[in-house]
Amino acid sequence: MLETLGRSLDSAIRKIRRLPQIDKDAINALIQDLQRALLSSDVKVELVFKMTENIKKEAMNTTLQKAKRKDFIIKLVHDELIKTLGGKKAPIRIKPGKKNIILLVGIQGSGKTTTIGKLSQFYKSKGYKVAAVTTDTYRPGAYEQLVQLTKQIGVKCYGNPKEKNAIKIGVQETKKAMNDGNELIIVDTAGRHKEEKELMKEMAVLEQKLKPNEVCLVIDGSIGQQAYNQAEVFAKTTSLGSIIVTKLDGTAKGGGALSACVAANIGIRFIGIGEKIDEFEEFEPTTFIGTILGIPDLEGLVQRVQEAEVMPDPETVKRMMRGKFTLEDLYQQLKSIKKVGKFKQILAMMGGGNIPDALKDDAEKNIEKWRVVLDSMTAEEKESPNLIKKSRKRRIAIGSGTDYAVINKMLDQFRQMKKMMKRFTQMRQKGKGGMPGMPGMGKGAEQFMKKMSKDFKF
Numbered sequence: 001m002l003e004t005l006g007r008s009l010d011s012a013i014r015k016i017r018r019l020p021q022i023d024k025d026a027i028n029a030l031i032q033d034l035q036r037a038l039l040s041s042d043v044k045v046e047l048v049f050k051m052t053e054n055i056k057k058e059a060m061n062t063t064l065q066k067a068k069r070k071d072f073i074i075k076l077v078h079d080e081l082i083k084t085l086g087g088k089k090a091p092i093r094i095k096p097g098k099k100n101i102i103l104l105v106g107i108q109g110s111g112k113t114t115t116i117g118k119l120s121q122f123y124k125s126k127g128y129k130v131a132a133v134t135t136d137t138y139r140p141g142a143y144e145q146l147v148q149l150t151k152q153i154g155v156k157c158y159g160n161p162k163e164k165n166a167i168k169i170g171v172q173e174t175k176k177a178m179n180d181g182n183e184l185i186i187v188d189t190a191g192r193h194k195e196e197k198e199l200m201k202e203m204a205v206l207e208q209k210l211k212p213n214e215v216c217l218v219i220d221g222s223i224g225q226q227a228y229n230q231a232e233v234f235a236k237t238t239s240l241g242s243i244i245v246t247k248l249d250g251t252a253k254g255g256g257a258l259s260a261c262v263a264a265n266i267g268i269r270f271i272g273i274g275e276k277i278d279e280f281e282e283f284e285p286t287t288f289i290g291t292i293l294g295i296p297d298l299e300g301l302v303q304r305v306q307e308a309e310v311m312p313d314p315e316t317v318k319r320m321m322r323g324k325f326t327l328e329d330l331y332q333q334l335k336s337i338k339k340v341g342k343f344k345q346i347l348a349m350m351g352g353g354n355i356p357d358a359l360k361d362d363a364e365k366n367i368e369k370w371r372v373v374l375d376s377m378t379a380e381e382k383e384s385p386n387l388i389k390k391s392r393k394r395r396i397a398i399g400s401g402t403d404y405a406v407i408n409k410m411l412d413q414f415r416q417m418k419k420m421m422k423r424f425t426q427m428r429q430k431g432k433g434g435m436p437g438m439p440g441m442g443k444g445a446e447q448f449m450k451k452m453s454k455d456f457k458f
Ligand SMILES: Nc1nc2c(ncn2[C@@H]2O[C@H](COP(=O)(O)OP(=O)(O)O)[C@@H](O)[C@H]2O)c(=O)[nH]1
Pocket: 106, 107, 108, 109, 110, 111, 112, 113, 114, 115, 191, 246, 247, 248, 249, 250, 271, 272, 273, 274, 275, 279
């Protein structure tokens, strides 16, 4: 699907992965590759430049360690593409056992009738009793086409090839289908008339009479960015809820079609990727982009980048280095542990490995309570927790509605952390790499110090 775009994006990403290091030239080359790929996929020029400008700005600004930079840049590309494809559309709300109607509109040849078959299969496999109705009185053999298609999948097709009035057919046949106990009726429409105006009017009246759960526009992906105009025209006459983009298997312009739909502010719900009934997918930008970028382990990549992204904030580190460490710092650090936090980063860079499990568990369990406790303390107490003796503790306990155990635990954690920080500072002053009593504190600590003094200028 979207083979050309996929291939060129994939090769741009591979190029980045192969490089020994990412420098300015590498980023510029990547930007060019991306632009070429997107433009040849018929994505609008302005959009291409906006996207690549964003990627470039972020990529050039990164202060990540070299090793993580590649992942970071690949993720940037990934995220920017996802943004262009919008989020996933929430599913159509279908109430089991009730009357549900989906109305499919779109110009002739876009793939409506084929899509009716695909959609029927999709919902049938979810357990709904589905029927199809055709109101296309314009195209010869339209009724027969849908009958054949639905027969393959055991879905009943309703229609009346003798009647010329599409509205009449729509209303009567939908009613019949409902009376037969169908829960979901998918209605096919004509895609051509003597005049476009008439076609649009017919769609508007059909919508009025049938009151569908959703009007869904079917667009041929090979028209590229022209999809924008088509979406606009249909959105003017009907309350268009979503779009299905078809024929993404056979076109180089799919990127243009998809991004144009998003630009028109109408979510994409499904994509068609072949003529066969099962060549059809729910549209999921994340999976979609992962596939065309050739990133099989997207989750792993995102995880690695997140870990790298959470850099300790320079102010906190500076303060810690000077032996200043307040309760508020502890709270902030522990809060971030929950999402692969800063503190873990600091410890890892020190070569000390991970935060002790016990501390992490306590943090996760107690973090909300600790917030309340902190809010009941004065600034002075947070700066110098040693002040907190019996009577203050009592006041804090009452003020925060917690018991002594919670406060004690927090103070205890604080002392432990502070001790670690202190040892570390001493080590720095002595200029030694090793640290007795802390396994793993060898070379890593030296590197950490070098990096920190460079990054934070202390
Ligand atoms: N390759 C490919 N062909 C498709 C897809 N969807 C529809 N088609 C083909 O497009 C042509 C027009 O489809 P049809 O459903 O009759 O369009 P309609 O006029 O909108 O009802 C047919 O030849 C279909 O087989 C798709 O996702 N991929």
